[in-house]
Amino acid sequence: MTLSELKYIVALAQQRHFGRAAQHCFVSQPTLSVAIKKLESELGISLFERSKSAVSVTPVGEQIVRQAQVVLEGVRSLQDIAEGGKDQLNGPVKMGAIFTIGPYLYPHLIPQVQQLAPNMPLYIEEDYTRNLRRKLRDGELDVIIIALPFTEADVVSKALYDEPFEVLLPKQHPWLKHKTIDPNLLPNSNLMLLGDGHCFRDQVLEYCPALTKQPNGQLSTFTQGSSLETLRHMVASGMGITVLPKSATGASSYADGMLETRPFKRPAPSRTVAIAWRASFPRPKVIDLISQAAGLCRLF
Helix, strand or coil, X not given: CCHHHXXXXXXXXXXXXXXXXXXXXXXXXXXXXXXXXXXXXXXXXXXXXXXXXXXXXXXXXXXXXXXXXXXXXXXHHHHHHHHHHHHCCCCCEEEEEECCCHHHHHHHHHHHHHHHCCCCCEEEEEECXXXXXXXXXXXXXXXXXXXXXXXXXXXEEEEEEEEEEEEEEECCCHHHHCCCECHHHHHHCCEEEECCCCHHHXXXXXXXXXXXCCXXXXXXXXXXXXXXXXXXXXXXXXXXXXXXXXXXXXXXXXXXXXXXXXXXXXXXXXEEEEEEXXXXXXXXXXXXXXXHHHHHCCCC
């Protein structure tokens, strides 16, 4: 039994496809297939059920894969401890952020991190909270940037900053006469929100429960956008209004007057942006540095 074989079975369990698993591990498909067969022969059990169209994990295989993940994480921790003993801020860090934070935080955070730790490159990605949660747990990411609340076993989180929500309005919209927006006005507007799966959508609906119910008891329907940028462009085109985190309003990127923002009436909604990492992550100075860098960012 080798670490490579454990890596292969974890990849196959995640990808459910020999070709994709081999590509993920940067080996040929025959190499991966032969290694997994060898491990199954050594253990005397079948870890996977194979057919022409699908690969599935057997019940005992699921237990083996979970333990393999623990072993691989332990090996990564040993490597990180050894590297961290030299310099915790020397070496890459794998960071993920949710879609509604990454595009607006990264352009400010990355230069700050480079200035504070020039030998610590960031490998970054964006994804949904549910996927970032899994990748953090499985060791594919070192840290993730998410919105609170966020709970996960053996994961620690730390608040970075609070960000208010604002209403984004097109030119000549009648609400521009208001200094603040009453959330009770939203159900009667042509409101555009992100689609299902985005936690920011859920936060907006939680702040204004009236959005989810019409007087007849039916659920409200909204025009949905695939990203905050799409929503912003749709507002500029005159399709309606939207609610965005302040860092994403981007009104200044259009000609003067095409987009304007208004804050909500107090108590105004906001979100707490946080960093999360595994409790076993052996480079605590990395967390301190990213937190410091985030504090130096001027997002809004």
